[in-house]
Amino acid sequence: xxxxxxxxxxxxxxxxxxxxxxxxxxxxxxxxxxxxxxxxxxxxxxxxxxxxxxxxxxxxxxxxxxxxxxxxxxxxxxxxxxxxxxxxxxxxxxxxxxxxxxxxxxxxxxxxxxxxxxxxxxxxxxxxxxxxxxxxxxxxxxxxxxxxxxxxxxxxxxxxxxxxxxxxxxxxxxxxxxxxxxxxxxxxxxxxxxxxxxxxxxxxx
Amino acid sequence: xxxxxxxxxxxxxxxxxxxxxxxxxxxxxxxxxxxxxxxxxxxxxxxxxxxxxxxxxxxxxxxxxxxxxxxxxxxxxxxxxxxxxxxxxxxxxxxxxxxxxxxxxxxxxxxxxxxxxxxxxxxxxxxxxxxxxxxxxxxxxxxxxxxxxxxxxxxxxxxxxxxxxxxxxxxxxxxxxxxxxxxxxxxxxxxxxxxxxxxxxxxxx
DNA sequence: AGAGAATACGAGCAATCGCTCGTATTGACA
DNA sequence: TGTCAATACGAGCGATTGCTCGTATTCTCT
Numbered sequence: 166x167x168x169x170x171x172x173x174x175x176x177x178x179x180x181x182x183x184x185x186x187x188x189x190x191x192x193x194x195x196x197x198x199x200x201x202x203x204x205x206x207x208x209x210x211x212x213x214x215x216x217x218x219x220x221x222x223x224x225x226x227x228x229x230x231x232x233x234x235x236x237x238x239x240x241x242x243x244x245x246x247x248x249x250x251x252x253x254x255x256x257x258x259x260x261x262x263x264x265x266x267x268x269x270x271x272x273x274x275x276x277x278x279x280x281x282x283x284x285x286x287x288x289x290x291x292x293x294x295x296x297x298x299x300x301x302x303x304x305x306x307x308x309x310x311x312x313x314x315x316x317x318x319x320x321x322x323x324x325x326x327x328x329x330x331x332x333x334x335x336x337x338x339x340x341x342x343x344x345x346x347x348x349x350x351x352x353x354x355x356x357x358x359x360x361x362x363x364x365x366x367x368x369x370x
Numbered sequence: 371x372x373x374x375x376x377x378x379x380x381x382x383x384x385x386x387x388x389x390x391x392x393x394x395x396x397x398x399x400x401x402x403x404x405x406x407x408x409x410x411x412x413x414x415x416x417x418x419x420x421x422x423x424x425x426x427x428x429x430x431x432x433x434x435x436x437x438x439x440x441x442x443x444x445x446x447x448x449x450x451x452x453x454x455x456x457x458x459x460x461x462x463x464x465x466x467x468x469x470x471x472x473x474x475x476x477x478x479x480x481x482x483x484x485x486x487x488x489x490x491x492x493x494x495x496x497x498x499x500x501x502x503x504x505x506x507x508x509x510x511x512x513x514x515x516x517x518x519x520x521x522x523x524x525x526x527x528x529x530x531x532x533x534x535x536x537x538x539x540x541x542x543x544x545x546x547x548x549x550x551x552x553x554x555x556x557x558x559x560x561x562x563x564x565x566x567x568x569x570x571x572x573x574x575x
Numbered sequence: 576a577g578a579g580a581a582t583a584c585g586a587g588c589a590a591t592c593g594c595t596c597g598t599a600t601t602g603a604c605a
Numbered sequence: 606t607g608t609c610a611a612t613a614c615g616a617g618c619g620a621t622t623g624c625t626c627g628t629a630t631t632c633t634c635t
Contacts, residue, residue, distance in 0.1 A: 174580090174581080175580080175581080176581080177580090177581060177582075177631095177632065177633075178632095179581085179582070179631085179632075180581070180582070183582080183583095201406050204621085204622060204623075205622075205623055205624075206622075206623085206624095214582095214583075214584085215583065215584045215585055216584090216585070216623090216624075216625095217583070217584055217585065217586095217624090217625080217626080218582070218583050218584070218585095219624095220623095220624065220625075221581080221582065221583075222582095225623080225624080226622095226623065226624090326557070326561060327561075329546075330543070330561050330565060333542055333543060333546070334539065334542065334565065336542070337538055337539065337541070337542030337543075338535070338538060338542075341534075341538070352531070356531060356532075356535050359569060359572075360535060360539065360565065360568070360569045362568075363565070363567075363568025363569040363570075363571065363572065364564060364565045364568040364569075365568075366568065367564075367568065379610090379611080380610080380611080381611080382601095382602070382603075382610095382611060382612080384601085384602080384611085384612070385611070385612070388612080388613095409591085409592060409593080410592075410593060410594075411592075411593085411594095419613075419614085420613065420614045420615055421593090421594075421595095421614090421615070422594090422595080422596085422613070422614055422615065422616095423612070423613050423614070423615095424594095425593095425594065425595075426611080426612065426613075427612095430593080430594080431592095431593065431594090
């Protein structure tokens, strides 16, 4: 019998452009309205196309969000590059280490307001959660790797738990940083770093 | 002309009981499904009544959530009583102070799983936000009052900002504590307190 | 140029949800 | 006991939303 699975449609350059435009529009509308409240027709309108055209490129609203998550993941990797070398991590001053990890992440969140609006919500549909998972665990793994170097006294479960706490703190305070006015923002970032530092200092070898 | 405003309907004891039952059901369903996904028919079914009956007591879904918020506020006040006397706050060891503030709050959140599921969400409808506001600002005011005693060196804006950070940390980590199994919970609370302590210690007079 | 695939359109379908309404039953008070 | 308000019911209305479908246009490749 013939294969049932839909082979990926052969796209023209125009189509690729359209998909990118749709994701741009989706990011903007998601950021402003939140995932649940945004209608697919609104995304299509924001992209300047008809609802039918949107569904030429994405199977569902969820598929749009998943593709957006993939794009965010790629952008994030490109923005930070690879993790630091263990030697660097061990040598760095704690404050400098925090700066080096936090600053690019903050910058990314400011540049992409749709990011947190979508992927830090407690009510993600299953498909979205699947897409957001890798983003989260990448960050978690990176923090855990740093902890392994800086705090070798920690047991593996302790290290995991501490990493989770650190990521949680970051995610909790980021929305405030992003929402802050330009003058306020610096102060908010300082607070965020103070919290991280206060938690890390006792662990730090 | 006759007054247009609906005078509050004269309730029978049975009606009061029903309203309470509806709020119980709403808390349970909200906790499990979240506010948006919860249908009013589901709340009615969980309360063992018909959709029509629910609307005999509440004008709208939002009105149910508001009433639930009011009930939570009252329960919270009853649970913690008044704030500590300034003398006590000043005399206490930092660790003990944290215990005395955090432990009852954690207990309340564990006893009322619907609470955070509703009032810590970023997508609250306007009416819900209005209802949740007092809860938030009561907590904030209390923390600020403690800071005023323990850290007199802080300027008023600094005090406000620090209080907000502390509340934010608490709210970010509470869901994990509530979701944790009984064995894990103690460890999660310890982490929460470590974070608070790490941030507070440098401020503490 | 001609053919077939990709892109584009937008009215409208099917399902969902908050809420209403007509009606029936129960309770309070004289 | 009689009267009226309070309580209770549940089918279904009106509006919304994710998505489809028939059709028209544009692009690619030969």
